[in-house]
Amino acid sequence: MVVLSLRFLFIAPVFFEKYDVHGEMSRVPAEVMESIRKNKVCLKGGLKTPVGGGVSSLNVQLRKELDLFASLVNCFNLPGLPTRHENVDIVVIRENTEGEYAGLEHEVVPGVVESLKVITKFCSERIAKYAFEYAYLNNRKKVTAVHKANIMKLADGLFLESCREVAKKYPSITYNEIIVDNCCMQLVAKPEQFDVMVTPNLYGNLVANTAAGIAGGTGVMPGGNVGADHAVFEQGASAGNVGKDKIVLENKANPVALLLSSAMMLRHLQFPSFADRLETAVKKVIAEGKCRTKDLGGTSTTQEVVDAVIAKLD
């Protein structure tokens, strides 16, 4: 809704085909999948995944069916929004299809559950390639692989091997590795040392949310999921807020993350000047500091932030 209202004043060369999907559905409806396959680009608000047995996550299903193997979150300090950490500019590239979130669990005997974490050379290689390609195309200097190969020697060892092989092809980009528990500690102590980070599925989820938290919160970080053929844009790191009814009732959700993600989407669709105009307007609103939602310490509603952004468009 937020993006639609922008569209009218913005006259961006996009039009939306809207579909109703809810987290409790057992599958994403076939017509929605068809539409995404036809359009190749999708913008998503968020789907709430029920805790516990029963329905499997529709977010995960979407990523698997469209093979959106890379999840990207860009966490950075916004000018005018002070946080406890400065000089944060981290891009977390997370493998999106295998690893711990494969959903392969079974109860061996009552009271004993086994959960499979699968790591393959194929998926590790392509996510490493994507990460280095991203760094190369965006003028980034360093790629850090996050792992726990001292304990999970075979699984994370395979991931690291793939990263090392790809790193050889990009000699101008610095490559290093960090164990995930040390990584979490370094993120909160000295985040400026990180640039691009490539990780398997679970670590990526936690690292992305930690990085989003130190840089301003999940309400402002853009991101998306991309595969060879399709791209789905959504809030970068959306832990915890999707199902919060209180925020919905009071209309205090922060639209900044999705607005910045839709700017990424406009670039993806090769409309860079619209993307720049949108990003500039959003950053001006944040820098001014007059119109902020509750998660940033302000009292505005979602609509007020939207109006402020529209007012700042040139």
Next chain:
Amino acid sequence: MSRRSLTLLKNLARNANGSGFQTRSVTYMPRPGDGAPRAVTLIPGDGIGPLVTNAVEQVMEAMHAPVFFEKYDVHGEMSRVPAEVMESIRKNKVCLKGGLKTPVGGGVSSLNVQLRKELDLFASLVNCFNLPGLPTRHENVDIVVIRENTEGEYAGLEHEVVPGVVESLKVITKFCSERIAKYAFEYAYLNNRKKVTAVHKANIMKLADGLFLESCREVAKKYPSITYNEIIVDNCCMQLVAKPEQFDVMVTPNLYGNLVANTAAGIAGGTGVMPGGNVGADHAVFEQGASAGNVGKDKIVLENKANPVALLLSSAMMLRHLQFPSFADRLETAVKKVIAEGKCRTKDLGGTSTTQEVVDAVIAKLD
């Protein structure tokens, strides 16, 4: 006798967690022979291990504490912990460990993990808190992370199905989940903590983490005075860096516990100052609370700049475990005074002192 010692234990813990500068006004009445020295197995280990364990030895001697150490040489590249070391720990029941460096990649399995499994040290405990006089970006941090230590993702059960495809098993059992939940609530109860938070990812790993949550909920019912809530692990990481004051005791499975503990240690001052240990039904091994990343750092070893505070505070926990509370208080008070003064700090806290200088300062402050 048992009810009185419970009250005393609560008072002990309250004083220890709260002020750090008070001296005890009520001493407990020892039984004759309580002052006899206790044997503790000491494993200096690799990297900064020998530096920091040596610091503990010096301080213990300066205090004339009733412990003596049986020192053993163990290194991360060994394939197994030597049998004599295991015997010693089984005999003494208490061990102090510097750190064992685990090689990355195939070959040797982690000796740290092996020790925990063989002695069934199912609970790992890290206390992350702001130290007075050590400013950090986050205030009002006082979190205890209780992590399941034996199963989960670190079971080490991996195999290569076909070349290029590896499967790694994460096993969660009701038995282990229940006992870690019981330990967490018991800890909260004995240490006057108000809230226990379970960390999970049961929306994705429904069966595995779902089983963990069920066990936590069952145990929570038996402690109605303690608040119980649950949080998904990715949201938890974000909340830790945004509003850490909301957390009190956290109970987690193996992998999440490792990451949460290190994140919490980082926000409260770093892994160089947080005490912790591993405990099972029969044995306890005390070591630095969260020791990510520094064990193998040769530069710190060469320049003697390792921070001994974490292991000193852990050895204070050990002294309490051995029922020597007044020695524990003296040690903690001295360490906290040194930190608060700010003159003698190692590099990770922003100072320039060496390990030995910090030890000397602590010994000087002992009363």
